[in-house]
Amino acid sequence: MMKPFEGVDYYQVEDLLTQEERDARDRVHDWVRTRYLPRAADCFEEGVFPTDLIPEMAELGLLGMKLKDFGGKGVNNVTYGLVCRELERGDSGLRSFVSVMNSLVMFPIAAFGSDAQKQRWLPAMVRGEKIGCFGMTEPQAGSDPQHMETRARREGDAYVLTGRKMWITNGHIADVAIIWARTDAGIRGFLVERGTPGFTAHPIQRKMSMRASVTSALVLDDVRIPAENLLPGTTGLKSALTCLNEGRYGIAWGAVGAAMACYETALHYAQNRIQFQVPIASFQLVQSKLVKMLTEITKAQLLCIRLGRLKDEGKARHTHISMAKMNNASEALKIARAARDILAANGISLAYPVIRHLLNLETVNTYEGTQDIHTLAIGHDITGLDAFGAPRSGEKGR
Structure with missing residues (x-):
């Protein structure tokens, strides 16, 4: 039976969602909780992806989510983002599989493929039969x-x-x-x-x-x-970068999920860990860390929801996506590090999800565009000046 959704929502972002968006999120949240989290630590420790869950992901409609044809669900961008967030709340590897399938494989076939290519690959991928x-x-x-x-x-x-x-x-x-x-x-x-x-x-x-x-x-x-x-x-390269923009969008949402998992773990731990005869949550420095974590999660949530709405309205630009990916991945990594600090020695144990998310976020922070590359992309957009690469011979530095 599906449990009521439990999440981090200090600014009542829930009120900005439609019931359809909430329902999709809740289904994925419940699936991650019951089907993936019990084995998440083992998958990480053993270095294996749970391929046996791919048919279940297909049954949930997680493959080809935004496709309006070929068996896809045709969901909007906000729904897709919420799903990515809940998947990464489980593990970055889980979200990465779904993100690659949707944004980097099925999207380019749908956008750039021939009719024969679409017919051959997309329905089978939606069903989880082809990867x-x-x-x-x-x-x-x-x-x-x-x-x-x-x-x-x-x-x-x-x-x-x-x-x-x-x-x-x-x-x-x-x-x-x-x-x-x-x-x-x-x-x-x-x-x-x-x-x-x-x-x-x-x-x-x-x-x-x-x-x-x-x-x-x-x-x-x-x-x-x-x-x-x-x-x-x-x-040309523009076609490939269009696919990466789709992928970066999902990462921006997913990073928030990892941050939420780390914050929730740290909050619960601090409320129950007794030192000097009181919960460590009563210490000012611990409260300061928790408040900073919650504030950055809230800011990232608001970035995501606005970006999703812009994308659904056809107004999102690649630099909008760059800003969300750049900010959310970076802040999620800081949140994971702060959570690991609050958990002290337990922070490196796979009995808790923090170290797993922290290590994963080291990759999320750099793949599909490092912080520096996204910073320069936005810098070029706001100044009109290209700062990529060193000046060519004979040129003055900019």
């Missing part, structure tokens, strides 16, 4: 994707792809990878299926963050694919 990944980041091209080295050359009725991709979520469990590569016509997107000769995916081992997430390296050694595997609507 995808997004191959953009490279060993030498993270924040600077315009200088990616992966190449796709046309040979008759085929393309031949060569290159390497790194830190790819879902990589070695994916049935298809969306690979971004340089061509004579600029950067384009391609569908590369698992099992294609020359295409391999390897798990990245010994990572101390996002342990309950599939993270992979992709290798493309003269991978020959049919020409029709090109996503025909892709027109």
Whole structure:
């Protein structure tokens, strides 16, 4: 039976939601509480993603959430954001899987794919029968994707792809990878299926963050694919960045979920932990930390709800998304660190969720755009001056 929703809502943001939005959030919150949290610590410690839960996620309608066709639910952006928040309240790896599937795999196929590509992949992905990944980041091209080295050359009725991709979520469990590569016509997107000769995916081992997430390296050694595997609507790096904007939107909401989990844990712990014969919540310094945590969560919640409404109205700009991702991920990481401090030695134990969220947020804070990159994107927007990269020879510094 579904329990009443329990969350952090000091500014009554709940009043800004529709009943449909609340219902979707509550269903996911309850599923995370009953189906994922009991095994969250084990998944993190063992470094495994619970693939057996994928059919349940599909049944909940978490895959293809914003698609209006192909079996998708067609929900609005606020609903999608709330779902991402509740998933990451469980674990960043859980939200990351759903976020990649929705924003970085199904979105580009729906936005840039041919009718045949959409029909082949989207319904199966909505049902959880096919998994995808997004191959953009490279060993030498993270924040600077315009200088990616992966190449796709046309040979008759085929393309031949060569290159390497790194830190790819879902990589070695994916049935298809969306690979971004340089061509004579600029950067384009391609569908590369698992099992294609020359295409391999390897798990990245010994990572101390996002342990309950599939993270992979992709290798493309003269991978020959049919020409029709090109996503025909892709027109340069802008197409890939459009997908990343979708992903960053979900991250902005998800980070709030991780922050909420850390704050709630720290508050409960402080109210019940007795030192010097009183709860540590009675100490001024502990209260100061809790108030700062709650204030930043509230600010992040308000950023998210406004961003979601702007997105639903078609008014959101990429710098709006950058600001929310930049702020919320950074503040969530600070909140996790403050919670770990309040829990003291218990803060590093997986008996509590804080250390798990803290380590995950170290990744969330940098992937899909580091704080510095988002800062410069917003700085360019408000000043009109580009501060990316060093001045070229002969130029004066700006």
